[in-house]
Amino acid sequence: MEKIINIGEYIELAVDWLTDNFAPVFDLIKNVGNTSIEGIEWLLVTTPFYVVIALIGLLALFKAGRGVAIFSACGLLLIYLMGFWVETMESMALIVFSTVIALVQALPLGIWAAKSERVERIIRPVLDLMQTMPAFVYLIPAVLFFSIGKLPGAFATVIFAMPPAVRLTALGIKQVPADIKEAARAFGATNKQILFKVELPLALNTILAGVNQTIMMALSMVVIAGMIAAGGLGEKVLEGINNLDIGLGFESGLAVVILAIVLDRITQALGQSNKKKVVSLSNIFKRK
Amino acid sequence: MDAGDIKIEVKELSLIFGKKKAQALKMLEQGAGKAEILEKTRCTVGVNKANLQIKTGEIFVIMGLSGSGKSTLLRCLNRLISPTAGDVIVNKVNITKEDNKALLETRRIEMSMVFQKFALLPHRTVLENAAFGLEIRGEDKEQRLQVAQEALESVGLKGFENQLPSQLSGGMQQRVGLARALANNPEVLLMDEAFSALDPLIKSDMQDELIELQEKLKKTIVFITHDLDEAIKLGDRIAIMKDGVIEQIGTAEDILKKPASDYVKAFVEKVDRKAIITAGSLMFRKPNTVTLEKDGPESVLRKIRESAFEVLPVINKNKVFEGFIWLPEVLKAKKQNAESIKDFITTTCPSVYPEVTVEEMLPLITNTKSSIAVVDEATGRLLGVVTQTSLVIESTRFNKEEIVELKEQASEQ
Secondary structure, X not given: OOOOOOHHHHHHHHHHHHHHHOHHHHHHHHHHHHHXXXXXXXXHHHOOHHHHHHHHXXXXXXHHOHHHHHHHHHHHHHXXXXXXXXXXXXXXXXXXXXXXXXXXXXXXHHHXXXXXXXXXXXXXXXXXXXXXXXXXXXXXXXXXXXXOOHHHHXXXXXXXXXXXXXXXXXHHHHOOOHHHHHHHHHOOOOHHHHHHHHHHHHHHHHHHHHHHXXXXXXXXXXXXXXXXXXXXXXXXXXXXXXXXXXXXXXXXXXXXXXXXXXXXXXXXXXXXXXHHXXXXXXXXXXXX | OOHHHEEEEEEEEEEEEOXXXXXXXXXXXXXXXXXXHHHHHOOEEEEEEEEEEEEOOOEEXXXXXXXXXXXXXXXXXXXXXXXXXXXXXXXXXXXXXXXHHHHHHHHHHHEEEEOOOOOOOOXXXXXXXXXXXXXXXXXXXXXXXXHHHHHHHHOOOOOOOOOOHHHOOHHHHHHHHHHHHHHOOOOEEEEEOOOOOOOHHHHHHHHHHHXXXXXXXXXXXXXXXXXXXXXXXXXXXXXXXXXXXXXXEEOHHHHHHOOOOHHHHHHHOOOOHHHOOEHHHHOEEOOOOEEOOOOOHHHHHHHHHHHOOOEEEEEOOOOEEEEEEXXXXXXXXXXXXXXXXXXXXXXXXXXXXXXXXXHHHHHHHHOOOOOEEEEOOOOOEEEEEEOXXXXXXXXXXXXXXXXXXXXXXXXXX
16 A cells, blocks of 8 residues: 555664764764673672572562562572573563663653653653554664664663553642642642652652562563563574574563563562551561 | 730741642732632632631630631742742741742741651551651651650550551541651641541540640640631631631620621531530629528628529628528528628539539539539639529520531531
């Protein structure tokens, strides 16, 4: 069918123009980004696997309870035994990096959107676009800007994973009861004091739910980013598909699922344990 | 009223919600009504040219039904809402002209507020909540927790410091709200329907405690309520608002006895007058009396005849109330040719102080046939007498149908 409007052409032109004129900027971002990701990777890979498992297990124990702790330790051990440890840590490094970058942008944006109706009206359709666009599409500009490798993977991941954190931060802050904010104002609180002493603490659980969502979306995107040589578990999954290797595909897929469950349960519990405030050791062992 | 006594003065204060404020204000100044302004400018008049003077150390109650503008007026006092026109002067400083920084200081130091729905921070302990105002003000942690602790103790919350607000009952949560306000040690307390969310028994307790606290603290309290009984119980003076207009300002008795408008009248008829009218206001002043040292049986008899009462109160030369003398006793004294009536007076009769209410006096009349003497608390001097007839009339002033009708009339408005 004949194209009457060619939006793609304009997008292409814009991307070309950006790559032509901002190549040094992209290079700088790429270098800094790759160095950071490799740093996190180095830390996770060189630390002995049993130390990593023990640390994650302990975190799970204190924040999410005994069941999650046992599952985390066993699951991660299984990954190690299947021989995917290095790939899993690579993926983890990419998730950590992408999540941090996404949150650094998402939290202030979310706060801004909560405070200004106009900002929210502008941001909302952009977030819709970011979330509904097939995830693969982000890989194209990522490669054009940064060629292939880990940083373009992180770039695509950040775009895909940011929206829930923005939305839930805005929602959390908007849900803070007006009378509590008014009380703070009546006691002479400045806007900054209201934000840090009232709004953010009261919105914390909702914001943490957003963080959890961002991490989960980052994980799913990191796997897709395997297609542009971002490394990690995604590359193993891809290898399994390309070679029609059911065994490899299933094993690497299973590693992704385990990683997803571990990350999800622990980050979810962070939001909930915040409500209970103090969880003593004895309670953890009594809990089912 | 001495100008030095005035803590808060509100002058010609108006507040208009809506877009065409200027036009609405102009109409207001020309005397247009709320409905007319709403129709022509689509602006709502929240407060309409309010004037108030609140004295240092008094509990000033602003009362009205919902939508009367009472809460809006309160919020103009610390400028949570900025008035459209007029002035609010606190401690001789015009709050309406203060810049942002000065306004924050005023809120931090001079005025604290207590809210209807408590408005506590759910993630903080009771102690941290009580210290919130001091934290905002920038006091160091040790200092503010200590002051908050003292404030909590003063409202009877010792031992609850480390609980979360959600673990406390409504009454206790509002105590935390009160402690939070008191911890700042402000001169002015703004209380926005502070007890309205509590159940009646707790509410009454809290009112009693507030009165008790006020005896010690002597703050200037501006108390908002929709409950006239509460207003009368707490208020040294009461302002009644309707549709943004202050209809009447006065003491509870002023308002009950001389309602300034039909609205106020309908409102006050709902109140149980027995609990408000006092001996002091009901008594017959300067009654005919008999002086113990001066009057012998003959002169007493003459006085009784002149006054057409068969009983007269007896006082001594210092005007201290001694008892009553009845006509038969006087006649008996005359028959016995007694010099003095001393042995013939009835001394086992009730006397009350002027602030005793009709409700409290009613049981007394079952034990005596005479009037009830009203005496000064300090000196024992006779101030007047309350006759049994007036007591009965006052307590049964309205029959049941009348009261029902008046109540309906009041709630319709």
